[in-house]
Amino acid sequence: MNQGQTSGTPAGTTVGITASTTAHQHWDQVWRTGDGRADWSTVDPWVAGTVGLLRERRARTVLDLACGVGRHAVFLARSGFRCWAVDASPTAVEHTRAAAEQAGVDVDLRIGQMNRLPYPDGHFDYVLAYNAIYHGDPEAVRATVQEIHRVLRPGGLYQVTMLSRRNRGYGQGVEVAEGTFVRPDADDDKVHPHFYCDAAGLVTLNRPAEPLSIHDAEHSAPGSFHWHCLFETPAGPERG
Structure with a gap:
């Protein structure tokens, strides 16, 4: 389902993979099971609550x-937006495509790495990165933030979760880079690098974008603290 092919990597093509962004290997296996997909099938209320602002911003x-597996992509498409979606997991893209077809909506799907997005500059009004970009070392995380900035139009919005240093996983395992930990004995995605930051680091990481809202909250499991952030990219020069 491709709506309006953009320049960049053709749909269905995998773009470059770096050693520091490997967690999709774990999630590709999770998405292959019904139980694994079920845990990620419900739209997050925080994301749903942003639709009004997006409409206000046109x-x-x-x-x-x-x-x-497409819960937010399908929701956004059903909410009337022209939606694109990307994931490094082929299984994720396969199930997102099936979910979009079942819902009767169009989603332009790509297989690709988040720190090398297959889209042109300034293409989007809004980017959602839910429980995504902290999977990597600081270099990979910075590269992903730069890519988000690149593909957003001036004055665009992006909504992102980041691992807080209050999260119970912070300091667990081997520190492979600043604020980045790997647990070689883990049976989940913690065998791959996870980056944690404090409030000051979060703001610095996302400059020159300005935070519209930031709060630190637990997800479903005790101690699972994540930053929930909404950022706005700098506006371009006014046109006369």
């Missing part, structure tokens, strides 16, 4: 970055 083009 957003039209949206990207679900690291879309998983």
Whole structure:
């Protein structure tokens, strides 16, 4: 289901993979099971609550970055936005395509890495990165943030979760880079690098974008603290 092919990597083509962004290997296996997909099938209320702001801002083009099995991509498409979605897991893209077809909506799907997005500059009004971009070392995370900035139009919005240093996983395992930990004995995605940050680091990481809202909250499991952030990219020069 491709709506409006953009320049960049053709649909269905895998773009470059770096050693520091490997967690999709674990999630590709999770998405292969019904139980694994079930845990990620419900739209997050925080994401759903942003639709009003997007409509107020007259957003039209949206990207679900690291879309998983498509819960948010399908929701955004059903909400009337032109939606694109990308994930490094072929299984994720396969199930997102099936979910979009079942819902009767169009989602432009790509297989690709989040720190090398296959889209042109300034293409989107809004980017969602839910539980995604902290899977990597600081270099990979910075590269992903730069890519988000690149593909957003001036004054665009992006909504992102990041691992907080209050999260119970912070400090567990081997520190492979600043604020980045790997647990070689883990039976989940913690065998891959996870980056944690504090509030000051979060703001610095996302400059020159300005935070519209930031709060630190637990997800479903005790101690699973994540930053929930909404950022706005700098506006371009006014046109006369």
